[in-house]
Amino acid sequence: MRIGAIEAGGTKFVCGVGNEHGVIEDSVSFPTELPEPTLERVIAYFSDKNVEAIGVGSFGPLDINRDSATYGYVTTTPKPGWNGYDVLGKLKKRFDVPYGWDTDVNAAALGEAKWGAAQGLDSCVYYTVGTGIGVGVLAEGKLVHGLIHPEGGHVLPRRHPDDDFPGLCPYHGDCLEGMAAGPSLEARWKAKGHELAPDHPAWAIEAYYLAQAVTGAILMLSPQKVIMGGGVMQQPQLFPLIREEVRRNLAGYVNAPAILSNIGDYIVPPGLGSRAGLCGALALGLEALTSRG
Known part of the structure; x- marks a missing residue:
């Protein structure tokens, strides 16, 4: 499997591609700027990766209620430009794959339970x-x-x-x-x-x-x-x-x-060290893919 992973931090974004065994095969990081340029860099990274699903563990607070009109949004963050931004919606316009979406720390907890x-x-x-x-x-x-x-x-x-x-x-x-x-x-x-x-x-x-x-x-x-x-x-x-x-x-x-x-x-x-967040995002993407199947 090829799963995309995004650790969306308040200071930096880390994007990667890994497999169902928790192995990150490739990754890149860059500073967190305003939403549009930051997400454009994310999209550019995944444009040729052919991933089957993407997991996103993001700084928050977030709307993670799938029945909400603002599911996939960052909500009341003090980080300039990100309050009320539709992160998942931006990604879905470019990649038609299953998505896992949760807080960065929930993602890390999941990654540590799965592989750490x-x-x-x-x-x-x-x-x-x-x-x-x-x-x-x-x-x-x-x-x-x-x-x-x-x-x-x-x-x-x-x-x-x-x-x-x-x-x-x-x-x-x-x-x-x-x-x-x-x-x-x-x-x-x-x-x-x-x-x-x-x-x-x-x-x-x-x-x-x-x-x-x-x-x-x-x-x-x-x-x-x-x-x-x-x-x-x-x-x-x-x-x-x-x-x-x-x-x-x-x-x-x-x-x-x-x-x-x-x-x-x-x-x-963390047993996964500095990769806990990215591996957690990978685990979210894997869950999204397997639950769809």
């Missing part, structure tokens, strides 16, 4: 922590959508006692994304995350916020695996700090060996 760190499990939570914070949820073998889709990057955390940063989210101020996404790190400490030393106090505060979100996900969803990716999570010192905070938050209440004695294998980086 959650392989063989029927539930996982995937966090991406980068320019924004997103959460994808797989429960009982199915991606969770509900009223729209999970937006766990905008939960309201308890404030760290040593932190007076007001937050950056244009909607909520000091929500999780406003306090712990990459831009908030830079605004708070006047340096990009990768420029901060591993023992900088920034990381304890970052872990404090992220661990609250993970704790809530564990208590609410009881996932079999928590996967954390994105640019900020490239700092390896974050994982032990987050695991320690999660265990402190839970205080032994969740009586599961995975947390009590083996949390290093429970809260983990």
Whole structure:
């Protein structure tokens, strides 16, 4: 099979072609600009690829309700030019193939369950922590959508006692994304995350916020695996700090060996590495193709 995959991020688009085994055979990336020039580059890439289906995992929020008049649209994003844009409609005008359409983090969760760190499990939570914070949820073998889709990057955390940063989210101020996404790190400490030393106090505060979100996900969803990716999570010192905070938050209440004695294998980086989003989009395209058949 030849499946098209699009990881539509707020900073960059990654397009690729892969097969039903999760192998990406070719890919390209380019910056996310205004919708029209960005989608024209996507169309140009796939114009000679002869794909049988295309999966799109996109930054959001999105309309993923197939019965909605705006299915396939990006909705209330603050990203200039993209609010209310019909991404799927633009692609469908050029390629008459089945489409998978979901959030980038839901796609990554699906890819990790199919080929990555959650392989063989029927539930996982995937966090991406980068320019924004997103959460994808797989429960009982199915991606969770509900009223729209999970937006766990905008939960309201308890404030760290040593932190007076007001937050950056244009909607909520000091929500999780406003306090712990990459831009908030830079605004708070006047340096990009990768420029901060591993023992900088920034990381304890970052872990404090992220661990609250993970704790809530564990208590609410009881996932079999928590996967954390994105640019900020490239700092390896974050994982032990987050695991320690999660265990402190839970205080032994969740009586599961995975947390009590083996949390290093429970809260983990993506098994697919930087390809989690693109492989997830590939998995969406594969599901669209097989469900049509």
